Amino acid sequence: MASIPSPIHPENLKAVNKIAELSGQNVHECMQCGTCSAVCPMVESMGFTTRMGIHYLQFGEIEPVIKAQIGEYCASCHTCVVRCPRGIDVPKVFEAVRQLVLRTNTDLIKPQEIPKDTMAEAPQIAFVSTFRKLTS
């Protein structure tokens, strides 16, 4: 039987496999219905929608997803997980993208630039969450 050529460029295979390993999710199960984007509370802040993010990942394109800051803006509210008709844990997928960035010793925020009044007023869980999610 003739094999079907993979749409994923060989250079991207390592990163794509890493996303699958970190997230435990198979992005190829996504049928591109866009429900995740329709319910996402932060989608307006992203460079493009979560549906497009998954589509890029299906073709092994990770850089555009990083540039669109999808992982950075995801608030892990899990609304998309409840709604996804294919059962994909979408926050896990974009958490994996975020981790790929953080694990290159890259911080996505600068803690020293948080305003003093925010430091004084915001609860501890807000800082722990922020630093867990956005610093390396």
Added chain:
Amino acid sequence: MKLGYYPGCTLKTKAANLEKAAMASLDHLGVEYKELSRWNCCGAVFSLTDDDLIHQVAPVRNLIRAAQEGCDTVVTICSQCYNTLARANKLVRDDEEKRDTLNRFMDEEPDYNGEVEVVHYLSLLRDQVGWEKLREAVTNPLDGLKVAPFYGCTLVRPEEVAIDAVDQEILEGFIAALGADPAAFSAARECCGSYQMIAHPEEGMNRAAKVIGAANRSEADALILSCPMCEYNLGTRQGDVVAAHDGLSQVPTYYFTQLLGVALGLDPELCRLDLNGPAAQELFVDKNFIAAATV
């Protein structure tokens, strides 16, 4: 049931108004519990990457502390602590390989296999006290107070740790038991902006504005919360959010435990309404729920 209470960092500092009335109410309702004598930060957010086991150590250590103190159930009030502890507990129960790795990593601790049950305070009220008994215990009913119930994310998602199926409406049942009226509130289970308020304040404020707008449309007198992060985004920052968005008006915010304490007729000082700002105090004085001199 031997019930342990896990407070978490924020309740012991910036969210005393979430904790004090809650624990006094349990005493008042005759629910026995023991505050854990040792605990650490829960980690605030559950790790979503499969190889990140190190961040499961903090929540699991808390569950080991509870087991060591003889508790078979641990109750939390903060939504984020609840979510993080409950998910870590589920991971330990469901994933044998990760459980073994965690137990081997913490080899100075007793093995933990998910023996402790993690419950949220609202579930405890519903399942151990019951709405009927709570209704009977109310001596200061919150008559005429229309309340928008805000669940946010971490009490109800993901489904495997949700304290409530959507159609059960636990917060609505709680509000009704106190004599108040639950508002039909379209943003009840939406995101408040979460930690994005710190990382990306403008986007965080835009999100909070949508929740406050929905509370305005519900014509609620008050918005109730169970999470210090929601309180920061929707309460502490509300003045900035309303000022930056046309068509919004202010709505007083309370922790659900403060309504409980007031309705049970506890000493208003315990409810720490002074930490909620003047609007929250004024509304309760106007409604005759508390005397003006007590806040």
